[in-house]
Amino acid sequence: MAQRQAPSDLTAAASARAGRRRLSIVGQLWDGLLIAGAFVGLIVLWQIATTAFAIPSYILPSPLEIIAAIAGDWLRLLQNALVTFGEAAAGFAISIVVGIPLGVLIIYSKWLQRILYPLLVASQSIPKVALAPIFVVWFGFGPLPKVLIAFSIAFFAIVVNTVVGLSRTPPEMIHLMRSLGARPMQIFFRVRVPMAMPYIFAGIKISAAFSVVGAIVGEFIAASSGLGYLQLVADNNFQIPLLFGILVLLSVMGAVLYYIVVLIEWIALPPPLRSTDTGQGHGTL
Amino acid sequence: MMEPIRDAAAARGLPITVCGIDMVFGGRGTPVQALAAVSLEIAAGSFCSILGPSGCGKSTLMMLVAGLYRPTEGHIAIGGKRLDGCYTDAGIVFQTDVLLPWLSVLDNVLMPARVKRLDMAWARSRAGDLLGQVGLSGFEARYPGELSGGMRQRVAICRALLSDPPILLMDEPFGALDALTREKMQTDLNRIWADDVKTVMLITHDIEEAVLLSDEVIVMSPRPGRILQRFPIALSQPRSPEIRRNPAFHHIVDEIRDLFRATGVL
Ligand SMILES: Nc1ncnc2c1ncn2[C@@H]1O[C@H](COP(=O)(O)OP(=O)(O)O)[C@@H](O)[C@H]1O
Ligand SMILES: [Mg+2]
Numbered sequence: 439m440a441q442r443q444a445p446s447d448l449t450a451a452a453s454a455r456a457g458r459r460r461l462s463i464v465g466q467l468w469d470g471l472l473i474a475g476a477f478v479g480l481i482v483l484w485q486i487a488t489t490a491f492a493i494p495s496y497i498l499p500s501p502l503e504i505i506a507a508i509a510g511d512w513l514r515l516l517q518n519a520l521v522t523f524g525e526a527a528a529g530f531a532i533s534i535v536v537g538i539p540l541g542v543l544i545i546y547s548k549w550l551q552r553i554l555y556p557l558l559v560a561s562q563s564i565p566k567v568a569l570a571p572i573f574v575v576w577f578g579f580g581p582l583p584k585v586l587i588a589f590s591i592a593f594f595a596i597v598v599n600t601v602v603g604l605s606r607t608p609p610e611m612i613h614l615m616r617s618l619g620a621r622p623m624q625i626f627f628r629v630r631v632p633m634a635m636p637y638i639f640a641g642i643k644i645s646a647a648f649s650v651v652g653a654i655v656g657e658f659i660a661a662s663s664g665l666g667y668l669q670l671v672a673d674n675n676f677q678i679p680l681l682f683g684i685l686v687l688l689s690v691m692g693a694v695l696y697y698i699v700v701l702i703e704w705i706a707l708p709p710p711l712r713s714t715d716t717g718q719g720h721g722t723l
Numbered sequence: 724m725m726e727p728i729r730d731a732a733a734a735r736g737l738p739i740t741v742c743g744i745d746m747v748f749g750g751r752g753t754p755v756q757a758l759a760a761v762s763l764e765i766a767a768g769s770f771c772s773i774l775g776p777s778g779c780g781k782s783t784l785m786m787l788v789a790g791l792y793r794p795t796e797g798h799i800a801i802g803g804k805r806l807d808g809c810y811t812d813a814g815i816v817f818q819t820d821v822l823l824p825w826l827s828v829l830d831n832v833l834m835p836a837r838v839k840r841l842d843m844a845w846a847r848s849r850a851g852d853l854l855g856q857v858g859l860s861g862f863e864a865r866y867p868g869e870l871s872g873g874m875r876q877r878v879a880i881c882r883a884l885l886s887d888p889p890i891l892l893m894d895e896p897f898g899a900l901d902a903l904t905r906e907k908m909q910t911d912l913n914r915i916w917a918d919d920v921k922t923v924m925l926i927t928h929d930i931e932e933a934v935l936l937s938d939e940v941i942v943m944s945p946r947p948g949r950i951l952q953r954f955p956i957a958l959s960q961p962r963s964p965e966i967r968r969n970p971a972f973h974h975i976v977d978e979i980r981d982l983f984r985a986t987g988v989l
Contacts, residue, residue: 608821610817610819610821611821611823613786613789613791613817613821614815614817614821615838616791616809616811617789617790617791617809617810617811617813617815618811618834618835618838618839619809619811619838619839620838624838628834628837628838629823632823632825635825707825708825708826708866709866710824710825710866710867710868711824711825
């Protein structure tokens with residue numbers, strides 16, 4: 439019977455193969471190579487432009503000067519980067535540990551949904567960056583206020599995406615599960631959680647980037663170590679190439695956190711659930 | 724192959740009784756009456772179609788029989804037992820395929836076995852048999868997103884049949900398919916049913932499909948849905964596609980079409 443498939447079956451199989459290619463590791467690597475190529479091209483262009491137009495390095499240092507600044511100061515940079523990374527990672531981890539369960543509670547509690555959720559959404563109009571000085575007043579100059587700022591910026595994206603994801607289960611799927619005699623717990627773990635996964639991961643990716651922002655902002659306000667602190671020092675000493683070097687390290691840090699999440703997503707989720715973009719995400723600084 | 728736990732009578736299907744059902748949907752706006760005074764009886768092991776225009780409450784009727792909705796008035800009984808809550812032994816094919824996109828074809832078909840904690844070795848072999856019967860051998864590891872609409876609907880039918888349910892409820896299972904695929908699947912369904920008789924309630928808006936497959940066709944009026952007339956189909960089962968050339972087939976189709984014309988549906 440299998441060899442007597444209708445034509446529509448064959449075209450479906452063909453388009454499925456095309457879809458697989460797009461989702462495959464090879465396809466992703468190819469896309470990655472293209473992006474890397476464009477990136478390198480941009481750097482080269484930058485180098486040529488700064489040399490050709492003789493732009494002074496206190497306005498825009500060339501990529502080579504930036505690399506030299508990083509290489510000349512690498513130990514200090516590494517030590518301070520680890521401080522910032524620790525703060526960001528802690529804030530990020532707490533925002534996952536708090537954000538996902540809070541999203542689940544909001545979905546399952548009418549009261550939280552009616553009262554806490556609107557408050558959370560409204561809280562997003564507060565520029566959380568402005569909380570930084572207050573946190574310093576409350577929690578001192580150590581790493582704690584930085585972790586808390588990172589957390590307060592990062593966790594909202596996770597909560598909202600968890601709530602949105604868990605509420606996206608089509609009613610027909612719930613009907614199907616109920617008709618099979620599934621208990622609420624079975625419906626939750628077999629349908630609602632998988633359905634929410636692309637959203638939750640999109641939220642986690644956003645907060646990965648946001649948590650680095652939070653840590654830096656905290657260090658700008660009051661710190662004696664960390665890349666944010668080092669930026670202020672470099673700025674005061676007019677070390678513009680170093681300033682740019684720190685920017686590079688911060689970008690790398692955000693990217694590392696982001697791609698750790700992507701890696702976990704690839705390992706943990708079957709292809710149809712992997713979020714391919716962060717378009718679903720919500721969040722404000 | 725038979726599921727070992729059920730007795731012989733249930734294996735041939737259970738009768739469905741719908742008794743004096745009114746269904747009114749509340750909500751914020753004005754209440755909508757979907758069904759009015761619907762009573763019907765589907766004999767154990769018979770194939771019955773509910774035929775009516777779009778929006779007349781056919782899906783609602785199926786959800787009521789599945790126990791997924793509660794009637795405003797009246798009651799449903801399956802195998803002589805009144806429903807109180809969800810009926811969990813029916814195989815259901817919903818209007819959309821409702822496959823879980825993150826599960827492979829095989830895992831979708833096995834979902835009833837996982838939820839009901841059936842013997843997995845038995846379930847796997849049955850899933851393989853069913854997928855083979857609908858021409859989907861070799862697609863077990865694919866995801867639903869990689870399949871055509873017709874293939875997905877066949878997977879949904881396999882899933883509904885997996886636990887060897889005593890009743891099968893289907894809501895316009897072929898409605899979204901192209902004409903050729905639909906005809907093929909109608910033939911497949913008739914064969915599967917004739918091989919292993921169950922009580923089937925098929926929702927459809929396709930007159931020929933209803934007459935082709937059913938022992939009885941129940942015709943409903945536009946909303947609020949009432950039962951207009953019941954048409955016993957005296958053609959012998961199983962039905963081959965050649966039955967479309969039979970004058971008796973066309974006679975019944977025309978009769979139903981006349982009824983729709985008389986009530987202003989056509
Ligand atoms: N869950 C619901 N809530 C409110 N109204 C509904 C609901 N389901 C169906 N209806 C209404 O009931 C009527 C019958 O719907 P339905 O049973 O889906 O018809 P059919 O399947 O025959 O096309 C329609 O007017 C529809 O708007
Ligand atoms: Mg319908």
